[in-house]
Amino acid sequence: MTSDTPVRWGILATGKIAHTFARDLRLTPGAELVAVGSRRLASAEAFAAEHGGRAHGSYEDLVADPEVDVVYIATPHSFHLDNARLAFEAGKHVLCEKPLTLSTADAEEMVALAEQHDRFLMEAMWTACHPTIRALRRRLAAGEFGTPRHFHAELGFVVDAEASDRMLDPALGASALLDMGIYPLTVAHLLFGEAESLKAVADVRDAEGGAFDLDVAMVGRYPGGVLATLTASITSWSSRAAAIATDTGRIDLDDFHHPTRVVFTPKAPVADWTAEAGPLDPIEIGPDGPDGAVIGAGYGNEIAEVGRCLREGLRESALVPHAQTLTLLRQMDDVRRQVGVVHE
Numbered sequence: 258m259t260s261d262t263p264v265r266w267g268i269l270a271t272g273k274i275a276h277t278f279a280r281d282l283r284l285t286p287g288a289e290l291v292a293v294g295s296r297r298l299a300s301a302e303a304f305a306a307e308h309g310g311r312a313h314g315s316y317e318d319l320v321a322d323p324e325v326d327v328v329y330i331a332t333p334h335s336f337h338l339d340n341a342r343l344a345f346e347a348g349k350h351v352l353c354e355k356p357l358t359l360s361t362a363d364a365e366e367m368v369a370l371a372e373q374h375d376r377f378l379m380e381a382m383w384t385a386c387h388p389t390i391r392a393l394r395r396r397l398a399a400g401e402f403g404t405p406r407h408f409h410a411e412l413g414f415v416v417d418a419e420a421s422d423r424m425l426d427p428a429l430g431a432s433a434l435l436d437m438g439i440y441p442l443t444v445a446h447l448l449f450g451e452a453e454s455l456k457a458v459a460d461v462r463d464a465e466g467g468a469f470d471l472d473v474a475m476v477g478r479y480p481g482g483v484l485a486t487l488t489a490s491i492t493s494w495s496s497r498a499a500a501i502a503t504d505t506g507r508i509d510l511d512d513f514h515h516p517t518r519v520v521f522t523p524k525a526p527v528a529d530w531t532a533e534a535g536p537l538d539p540i541e542i543g544p545d546g547p548d549g550a551v552i553g554a555g556y557g558n559e560i561a562e563v564g565r566c567l568r569e570g571l572r573e574s575a576l577v578p579h580a581q582t583l584t585l586l587r588q589m590d591d592v593r594r595q596v597g598v599v600h601e
Contacts, residue, residue, distance in 0.1 A: 264563065264568075265325055266325070266560075267291065267293065267322060268310075269293075270332045276307075276308070278329060279308040281557040283308070283309075284557050290310045291311065292311045292319055292322045292324065298312060320346075320349055327351065327352060327563060329352045329381070330344070330354055335430045337358050342370055344376075350376050352381050353379070356439055356585075356586060360586065368579045368582075375572070378572070378579070379559075379563060379566070383559045385447060386561075387516070388551055389517075389551070390447065394447055402508060404503055404504045406483060406503060408483060409499060410441035410499035410510075410513055411495040411496060411499075412440050412489055412514060413489055425464070427466040427467035428466045432598070433472055434459075436491065438475070441485075442475070442585055443585060449480060449481065450480040451480070455477040455588055459473040459597075460472040467598075468598055468599075470598050472492055474486070475487040475488070498511055508520070509522070519543070520540065520541060522540075523539075549561075
């Protein structure tokens with residue numbers, strides 16, 4: 258695959274997130290949607306009519322399409338491993354929605370399958386590819402905003418759906434932690450490193466097929482003594498914001514898992530400032546310079562990262578490495594153990 262060759266995508270499943278992904282794919286240079294697959298041909302045909310590409314009435318037909326280079330898996334969590342296995346056995350590369358699987362053991366199996374078939378695999382953690390998060394990570398590590406001491410992030414919304422909906426069905430991976438909690442855990446990991454300890458409490462609902470968490474709160478200690486408070490919910494509307502308190506000021510992120518604005522407000526002299534410089538104004542932290550621009554809603558950046566990796570012959574991304582994905586799944590496995598939720 259050369260720098261001039263478009264990466265040809267197949268989308269597996271036609272739910273809401275697949276539509277958002279397809280819209281951003283259209284905006285991403287060097288990427289082309291060539292096929293979509295669904296368990297119902299009519300659903301695939303409607304999706305193709307809106308976004309382009311050929312329609313396949315089964316996942317098997319999609320992965321067998323000779324023009325597909327990489328498959329984006331957009332099914333519920335509980336199907337990811339089987340879907341990925343299908344794609345790898347057909348010789349396709351895989352971008353799989355987060356969380357990669359329901360458990361670390363299943364994720365380790367998926368990574369092993371990718372290695373066995375010599376195929377690229379990446380969890381679709383768009384936040385790790387987001388230019389603003391990348392800029393913040395780089396500048397925070399350089400000490401530009403002082404020493405971080407506390408991080409808070411909250412992500413939640415009300416799920417008003419039937420019990421059979423995937424967000425409320427334990428068999429399909431229902432979990433505030435898996436759907437929302439993965440984001441504050443990921444951002445904390447990206448900015449501060451692997452958690453040294455993580456404690457959790459949750460409101461757990463018993464349902465047919467097993468219990469699942471409606472709301473979860475976590476407190477963690479990260480390298481350098483950073484303390485984090487992280488919450489996720491499928492019962493209430495959170496601010497979706499995050500903040501980092503440092504010894505020189507405060508960093509605020511709106512809608513932190515795909516921020517549109519990040520601002521550092523100094524509270525004391527920093528770096529090159531002197532008393533004669535006057536009051537310290539807020540500093541916008543934006544996706545400029547080496548970190549690029551946001552593509553579409555942000556999914557375009559993970560699409561571009563997959564394309565870069567494939568053109569360079571890589572089998573994993575430095576932005577979303579397998580080790581990082583597995584580390585975060587181990588953390589979520591442990592949190593669920595603490596709160597009494599087990600996914601079979």
